[in-house]
Amino acid sequence: MNEPVALPPAAREVLKRCFGYEGFRAGQAEIIAALLAGRDSLGVMPTGAGKSLCYQVPALLLPGLTLVVSPLISLMRDQVAALRQSGVSAACLASSLSPAEYAAAVRNALAGAYKIVYVAPERLLRDDTLRIAGSVGLSLLAVDEAHCVSQWGHDFRPSYLGVREFVRLLPRRPPVAAFTATATEKVRGDIIESLALRDPYTLAVGIDRPNLYFEVQVPADKMDALLAYLRRNGGKSGIVYCATRKTVEKVAARLGREGFAATRYHAGLSGEERKRNQDDFLYDRKTVMAATNAFGMGIDKPNVSFVVHYNMPKNIESYCQEAGRAGRDGERADCVLLYSGKDVRLNRFLIENSGSGRGDGGKSPDSTAAEAQKQRSLELLKQMTFYSTTTDCLRAFILRYFGETAPGYCGKCSNCAAHFEPSDVTLDAQKIVSCVYRAAERGLSFGKAALADILRGSRNAKLLEARLDTLSTYGIMKDASAKRLRAVTDRLVERGYLLLDGAEYPVLKWSAKTREILDRERPLRLEMMLPREEAIQGARETFHAEAGGEIDAELLSRLKKLRKRVAGDANVPAYIVFADATLKDMCRKLPQTKARFLEVPGVGKVKMEQYGDRFTAEIRDFLESGAH
Template sequence: MTDFRNKYSVLQDFFGHSQFRNGQEQIIDSILAGRDCLGVMPTGAGKSMCYQIPALMFDGITIVVSPLISLMKDQVNSLIQSGVRAAYLNSSLTAAQYEMAISNAARGMYKIIYVAPERLMTGSFLSLASSVKISMLAVDEAHCVSQWGQDFRPSYMKIPEFLGKLPYRPIVSAFTATATAEVKADIIKMLELRDPFTITTGFDRKNLYFGVSHPHDKYSEAVRIVEKYKDNCGIIYCSTRKNVESVCEKLCADGYNASRYHAGLSDEERRKNQDDFIFDRVQVMVATNAFGMGIDKSNVSYVIHYNMPKNIESYYQEAGRAGRDGNEAKCILLYSGQDVATNKFLINNSHDNPDLDDDTLEMIRKRDLMRLKKMTDYCNTNGCLREFILGYFGEKQDKPCQNCSGCLGDFGETEEVDVSVDCQKVLSCIYRLHQRNLSFGAGVIAQILKGSDSEKVKRFDLSTLSTYGIMKDSTQVYIRRLIAFLEADDYITQTSHGDFSVLTLTRRSAEILMDKKTITIRLPKKKPKSETVTKIGRDEVTTFDKELFGRLRAVRSKLATQASLPAYIILTDASLRDMCIKLPKTQTELLNISGVGKSKQERYG
């Protein structure tokens, strides 16, 4: 079933590594023994190696089902640089290119073929699959097959149908970075894995620092972080196209080398902007979550979430695009209560999948709202952020990580505050309005509590309410934040009133109004004006020659330009750092550098 090479030779000769990472060897051994498998491994843990090494040892072809064009291009370019015959089949190819790739595959020119799930059931691909020996089908981003996953793609459900049309069933392996127990069970069921070897290597990415900030001015805070890491690449995620445009425009106006990415741009501009970022022509990418899935750029030093994502799965996947080279990187979320309302609107208005019935859509909507609640809890937790994330995925941590804002207090502007009495005031105001058969949105309620003499307050004679002005010493920002928190925790809810949304009490309101429940949230900490903001994270200690590192990067950049490839495909920063430490002087010594296999030694040695 396998050729003469052993797995260690393949690892060293093609990929330039002398030892396997956690979980890789067990998965590879299971696949080589002919067993289906499911691997749940964090971003940067080397999932692709788990199917690429067996693929090179099997005598047939391995088909890799992959969801995004960018992922395939990166993987195939990287494999070719490592001396592996590989190709991809997706919509980026012209008809002539596609037919040529199919023809080459039929003649046995490739060991690994990446294919979009939508292509599996096409006549030309089915004809190819039936005429060649397929040793393994590997499913990347396998959580896409689960309707309980955060990236459900109906096209993934065609995979079992495709397998059923083959002359025989190959080994099936599936891989993902983020999956709860529920999603793992769904992957096994939906892909019809047979007695699979399953492994979860742990979700922890120790090189990532996690931070949550509650800034008064999000843009100023984002600029502070970008400026701190201005010599490095970073991604800023925004929840809406409008925010992407605004933040990118401001950054460019402030002199930063930034670009943008969202679904509203033309295919051509999206492709150009993505390439500019991948090839290091721009330092900062401002994007919606449409950007990044499968982007294998290894030198992203920070990921800023300008808005809170809808769930922990999406957040951890997007944040995980930082530090893929194993170096320290920062993942910082800028939170505001408005993010909760925006996400609720998106959840309640985005489920229009024609492949799902109404009951399933409603179930998914309720599940998404529960996940949003967990995401909101993460942003307001008093404890270790890493502990919170790992706990969400069912993994326990022995002690606080000391590498997050929860442990280090790096942002220093938040503290746990008892807001029980103020919450009672907010709910009482809504109740008093209800007694008059009136209802308003958060803005008017904040005006009443603050004691404003706005036009609406005068028109509806709201100054005669007993709750008018009872929070006159509080800021509008604080009152609106309390309202957002109460809504996020279902003590109040938004309902439609004509063309407007208004706030009403829920059953849970009684817990605060009647049972006097204690409510605490994290709020900006009041500090002396002279006190400065603590720096993000820990001081990074460099143990290699920075000047030599810079010269090596310049050489790599020249080679990348000549080959029309991203620099990290030639060699990663981690490989260059290893060179600076080991200082190889011969071709043989170069093979001892992490990430340098025989093909790269021959190309660049």
Template structure:
């Protein structure tokens, strides 16, 4: 009989448990119900997967999304754990086969959709099987007060009641306020559960709020500063997803899209493109991502403000799941509030809820919208704001958010605040913020004059104050309850509960405002810092070789690269550079099963790299730094094409491994693909509504092959592979793009 420590190392490749994991596992093994509240990336899955392997029976995992089940099962099977999923993506025959295998004891863990729990065939199987645990993943979905309530989750307790013996119930979520936590315990009827809340902080995530005039330009600026990084861009509406994705593709970024308006087959194909790194950017609504276990998501950009902090933190938490540094950027615009209010009023219908309950839910959603709006305007630490929202104590400085990295000064806004409140009073609390600002600044627009607002005594009393500063002060007054904004499609500014207190006060009202910084210098410094934090003191050339091998194995196994090994595991290999089995097993994320499958191949790469490095010539001194021409010639001379055809991302890595030895030059996969386009070796082709680069006749002559493949969902897609001739062609023409790299 294995111990929990042996299971952890043998199947998952880890030598120690993270905070909260061991206690949850011990209580489950002893037969206790548990509730684990742990941030995304904290290892919730291990808390029920390890005890599942220690039990004699079957663990049923109730999961809300097909994509979540698919990823989890792929990873479990890759680790040598017998697992399966049963959901609507399977045919009738496949479902019967899965249930038959389960009856025969072929699986230890079975993921099911909540809708499956009242299907006679599955219930019949469950009653005769030895089910020792039912795990509820994304448990907040059971609560009407949660941000992602799913009525189908209410079937869970009915299903458990049908079983001949009550199993252990374990529930897990990444986001739960006190109210939602109490709901989970009550609705799932957890029996005196052990509750572990490990805190919500994700120290590797950088948080930033921007208020750009042009959101798309802000996205492009970010992508230019972070080339070759994989990330998600969340938009509030399908229309915005379509527009942003189309614009990115037109600007030759490797982007795809996901929203509920697409066919199921296209959603599956696009999701696979992202998971398998064929597309580096996913533009999506919040329909995408729950449970997506892609470890190398380097950034999450919210193109629009989400409806609540819970959704924001859950979606942002899809970045940096492997513990490496990642960015979470929210692009705020005033229209976002109006859009979200509309969505709350018109798209949160639950057919099986009575009108009174539905209105209570909407009222709660409006309150959550107010809290996330405050987040976008606070000058305090962004991380601290989020943690306090979830009930965690935190200092007001983290050093890893845009507010903590900015320089602020404190100003007294008492006089300006009184002017604003007086104007609201004289406008009889009938108008929105923009009309208020226009009146205060003395605008001559037609509507101001038609409504005779230019005749008020407060008209033009702040004409010397910039509009942006007035808006900042108004938001501060809203945050501090001096102004109330109505929860309507077009919010109206009214006097808040504390307005009299301010009007009658002579005490200063102090507000932090941002000072002007040299943005370019700041961005350059930030970029260098992130690169150092992300890579540390590692061998970049070895990292490139390991990524290439990982991609090759993933292609052979038809699984995403992160299922083989995460970036964090490859980085640990680069730091430790093991040359024998025990050394590789000491790398975080390498277990016995994965070592048996492909450990020797990684050891071979590391050993060969070490031998090559030992025999390499000493680098040139600083006084004799090579010229661009010398670097190009060195790359052409040193470049050794791969015997196997490779995708553009690996080709870029191969070239960069040589460039980084000679100087501070780098080529991105996007720029390399564009180079082949400019040379006429690739062309853009639209098929089934998707834009793809495909090989031209000239490209085929130079060794580029466009391959049509089929993903695990049965959908076809196209991918370009570059044979030896095409690889050498890129190296031979390196001087044409190195100057702008």
């Protein structure tokens, strides 16, 4: 049964008093009500939708302790700092604490000093964690980033399998809540089974985030494209994701030489440098973070204005989670992917050499499971490649992938903004599939790059050595550009007229539909993008310009400077004090009393008492100066 229950009035009172919000976002009230009624729950909610409030509000209303399983120390630290700023007693049990600090946290937890304690999954089955859970009594167990428990997901972590055993060892089983930002139907089922959720109230909030602009570029030079984008968005905070440590180093070094306040993050750096660089980004001392996917899960920084993927990720789930770190404050933000065919080959290499699929040749159960996992990863990569090369609406592609319906046009992505025209590709398509067929007659197969070389008559040494220059299709498209050939081939694969087969080195093969191209009596017309960079740039600018409400830039600047001083005194990142969206609402409402200040979203009772006098005084001084 998935019928919602009534939400107690006290939940709204806690929401306003502690967190400063008048109402709940979509899905929050239903999950909170279910947990308060003692029911297990599964919430699939996009990044920025407020998953943390779904367990924090019940934690403050339930009598005992809420334990939150979270994968990253940075997430725990940010969440604990934000809760303490809101007057909530909270702590984390993490390796970042000194032995004395850890012992003190355990001692305080045993004494009932905390309402919420965060713990890494690796520490769940430790004696101290079990002792806390057994002696204090858990009112709620929340599992964040729950997709990590699923072997069908994109970020499986074996340590998450300990959650089920932890629950079994508890003297009394509390309600268990699982949360994730992205999960297909298969992954949702795996979460429910792996965590042994009991008849969970399941709610999947639509993953669409209207404040995000999606864009795919296929630049001739990625670095030039990145620099051009950053120059148009100077001073804004953002992340540049790269596939390898080497690329992170290259990007960070170049951005530094070009005058950008950039830093870096990857697993090859020392723990001390990673923490220092992450803090520089979180505290706005650096505005651009170049990083591998080692950075970001659980990063709670709300004012990330853009996420640029310098390389294509390995799957759509990873892409959505990483891109979703933009615009957490509800402000408009960009998600830009710089695509190259080399990204596909690199990702295949990473999948092949990630440890999966290696062992005793597939004879043992472990190696069989690893091979199955590798094949799942390759299938996920194929879908990511389709996203990167599609001519359809990017937003609709993502929504359909996760099982949601979507209109074919959103008007807020680069494909909707770009100029596509149905193009007659009949002759090109026939030449392409004929080349694949002629090679197959000799027992040969090859990928997209080799196909383009053959059709364009390349004198590549490997091509000549394989005697591919003797194919009847050699050089029959010598006047076509490699870009055009690649685009038509991508469309044929996307529409199922050709197949990409193979793991490490994918090759083109005929499909059940290929014969239709050679036998067709009517033209084959496919949507091909015309070069219209100006249209894409214009659409992006229009998207941001549509964000309503005039903000006085001088007042906003003054409030940001005050926030920076307050955050420095408290030794927390600025967004922990107030998000940018809260400051902008102050600029609109211009509160001059503490009572009016409390009406600003994001201002709870504790923050009103802490900061109300200083911020209202700043606003009064601005108004009296006549600067506006």
